[in-house]
Amino acid sequence: MNVLIDHLGDVLGALGTTLVMFLIAGVGSIVIGVLVTVARVSPIPLLRWVAFAYVQFFINVPLLALLVLAVFALPDAGIIAPLEPTAIVVLAVYEAAYVAEAVRSGVNTVAVGQLEAARALGFNQLQSLRLIVVPQALRAVVQPIGNVMIALVMNTALAAAVGVVELTSEVNKVNLIEAQPIAIFAGAGVIYMAIALVIGLAAGWVERRVAIVR
Amino acid sequence: MNSVNAMVSLAGVNKHFGDLHVLKDVSLTVAPQEVVVIVGPSGSGKSTLCRTINRLEPIDSGDISIDGEALPVEGAALARHRADVGMVFQSFNLFAHKTILENVTLAPRKVRGVSRKDAEAEAMVLLERVGIGEKARQFPAELSGGQQQRAAIARALAMKPKVMLFDEPTSALDPEMVSEVLDVMVSLAAEGMTMIVVTHEMGFARRAADRVIFMDHGQIVEENTPSAFFDAPQSERARSFLSSVLDH
Numbered sequence: 001m002n003v004l005i006d007h008l009g010d011v012l013g014a015l016g017t018t019l020v021m022f023l024i025a026g027v028g029s030i031v032i033g034v035l036v037t038v039a040r041v042s043p044i045p046l047l048r049w050v051a052f053a054y055v056q057f058f059i060n061v062p063l064l065a066l067l068v069l070a071v072f073a074l075p076d077a078g079i080i081a082p083l084e085p086t087a088i089v090v091l092a093v094y095e096a097a098y099v100a101e102a103v104r105s106g107v108n109t110v111a112v113g114q115l116e117a118a119r120a121l122g123f124n125q126l127q128s129l130r131l132i133v134v135p136q137a138l139r140a141v142v143q144p145i146g147n148v149m150i151a152l153v154m155n156t157a158l159a160a161a162v163g164v165v166e167l168t169s170e171v172n173k174v175n176l177i178e179a180q181p182i183a184i185f186a187g188a189g190v191i192y193m194a195i196a197l198v199i200g201l202a203a204g205w206v207e208r209r210v211a212i213v214r
Numbered sequence: 215m216n217s218v219n220a221m222v223s224l225a226g227v228n229k230h231f232g233d234l235h236v237l238k239d240v241s242l243t244v245a246p247q248e249v250v251v252i253v254g255p256s257g258s259g260k261s262t263l264c265r266t267i268n269r270l271e272p273i274d275s276g277d278i279s280i281d282g283e284a285l286p287v288e289g290a291a292l293a294r295h296r297a298d299v300g301m302v303f304q305s306f307n308l309f310a311h312k313t314i315l316e317n318v319t320l321a322p323r324k325v326r327g328v329s330r331k332d333a334e335a336e337a338m339v340l341l342e343r344v345g346i347g348e349k350a351r352q353f354p355a356e357l358s359g360g361q362q363q364r365a366a367i368a369r370a371l372a373m374k375p376k377v378m379l380f381d382e383p384t385s386a387l388d389p390e391m392v393s394e395v396l397d398v399m400v401s402l403a404a405e406g407m408t409m410i411v412v413t414h415e416m417g418f419a420r421r422a423a424d425r426v427i428f429m430d431h432g433q434i435v436e437e438n439t440p441s442a443f444f445d446a447p448q449s450e451r452a453r454s455f456l457s458s459v460l461d462h
Binding site: 120135136 | 307
């Protein structure tokens with residue numbers, strides 16, 4: 001650990017990058033994931049098909065391939081964006097597919113009768129989804145979404161492969177200087193574990209607060 | 215009773231579930247303030263009939279109108295129509311993530327555009343009326359079945375419906391809770407609410423119905439005043455149904 005403390009400034013800066021990527025991509029993936037789920041259970045066949053294709057595409061293509069594609073192929077197509085925002089967008093749209101799968105399993109927990117009651121009261125489809133279905137679906141999948149968020153933190157490390165200087169990339173650089181791989185990478189591992197632990201605890205706390213009394 | 219001033223009117227309604235012909239050319243007219251009780255053996259189509267009136271079950275052919283207006287097929291017009299038709303389900307179907315008060319105020323606020331303050335004031339009056347005012351801040355799962363069903367009635371009434379549909383409202387209740395729900399329904403009937411009630415509670419039919427409809431195999435077999443129906447059923451099928459439900 002001492003080696004990492006010797007490079008504390010750089011390591012903390014890189015940890016900050018990792019956390020910023022996680023927070024923005026995390027919020028983005030939850031928002032996109034919920035929208036994809038809504039499309040997936042909507043009454044419009046085209047929307048349902050697009051949402052299904054979205055989930056299938058991102059679940060079946062490796063994240064690293066997407067990152068490489070976005071960082072090296074998009075500029076070739078004339079779309080030039082800074083490295084870190086590009087990686088954040090790719091992480092968000094990728095994890096959104098997993099969020100969508102989790103939320104969809106939550107949608108299935110909402111009793112059909114409640115939807116009938118909503119329709120009988122005069123709610124339109126969108127209101128039924130927004131007021132009745134999505135709030136209950138999300139409450140049912142807090143822990144699964146927490147797991148997706150933990151996976152997201154781990155996946156931010158892949159951004160190192162396309163040149164983003166986040167935690168893994170930075171400790172790799174420290175190792176090139178110090179040549180103490182066990183201490184350095186174990187230290188980085190402990191930091192990732194600590195972040196995952198915090199997310200897991202937060203998910204548990206949120207779940208207890210929003211759980212539906214049954 | 216002509217169809218011009220009918221509150222609910224069904225004409226030549228047909229409905230199939232696959233090969234099963236569940237509603238066979240059913241016609242029914244319900245006058246304003248009338249209380250119609252539909253009885254019949256299970257599988258007779260009575261619940262399906264009830265659910266066609268706000269199009270929770272689409273029909274294959276026939277016409278349904280409410281307060282003189284044809285029931286729209288879908289979209290915003292159908293949603294507006296449904297807002298005027300209160301429905302109470304066998305399994306209550308309260309929104310599990312909302313308090314009782316929120317259950318009652320949600321539709322007035324979001325569908326009718328009533329302010330939260332006004333909606334809550336009206337909801338409390340309704341909840342007091344059905345006897346569960348003190349439960350307003352609790353969640354559905356914290357209430358007994360009878361209390362949940364009374365909350366569901368209050369939720370439907372909050373939309374100030376023109377007609378109330380009850381689809382076996384007491385069938386999922388423990389016996390000791392049936393009367394608390396029926397009492398609310400009887401008082402509602404006495405206040406002049408137009409009601410269509412699918413039930414196995416023959417006592418309620420006797421007490422509150424203006425007319426009893428007996429259905430079997432997707433058809434209306436017999437309709438009459440409660441006393442005439444229960445004391446002197448005309449058809450053999452009604453006689454055998456009544457003897458099976460009353461002789462135990």
